[in-house]
Amino acid sequence: MMHFYKVVATLFLSLFISQTALAKWDEERDMTANGKEELVYYYKINEQGQKLVLDKYVKRLIFIRPDKLYKRSIKQIKIDGIVVDVNSDPFSHYPEQTAIVFDNKDEVLKKLFLAKKIEFNVLYGREEAVSTFQIK
Template sequence: MMHFYKLVVTLFLGLCISQAANAKWDEERDMTTNGKEELIYYYKTNQQGQKLVLDKYVKRLIFIRPDRLYKRSIKQIKVDDQLIDVTSDPFSRFPEQTAIIFDNKDEVLKKLFLAQKIEFNVRYGRDEALSTFQIK
């Protein structure tokens, strides 16, 4: 019985420590449509009110800018001053959201999760804007 207690305490402390290590991103919880599974999404909001969501289930980033509903494209992101080629895919039902997809998903996802700073240029037709997210 004492061994079981030690195991439970060790698991609980390990979970607390891992949550503290991942505390750089804010958490948002959501239930699946059938209500059986809870999903956890990580996000950051910058000073301009833009939101960057790290979707670990589909292995992509979602860029949300509610004040610009125009079609946008993102070709590269800079993670801690390292350029990564990406493709962007706007959501048809949510025009303020754009999915950012990368080739080597597992490697890039790990870099994003550990990143200090994420930057990218967003093109709105002929206009271009820089979006920066500080992750501490």
């Protein structure tokens, strides 16, 4: 009987630790348009008030910078210092948002989900800015 309790305690502890590891990103919940399904999005906000949303459904990142409404371009990001080439596409109806997509989606999403630091250079015409997101 004591062995059973050890196994249950070990399982409970490992589930708790795995949930803590996944809790590095903040969660945002949203309902689908028909109201039948709840979607969970993961996000981080940096010191400059910029928001980075990890969209696991479409397998992309969404960069939101409300103070810069004109077109921006993002060509590569750094995930824990490793460079990943990306493509960016601004949303037409939401000019403060830019979708960031990558070729090897599953592999990059896994790296993003486990990342400690995400950096990227954002080009606003000829002006360049660096955005950094620390994920604890």
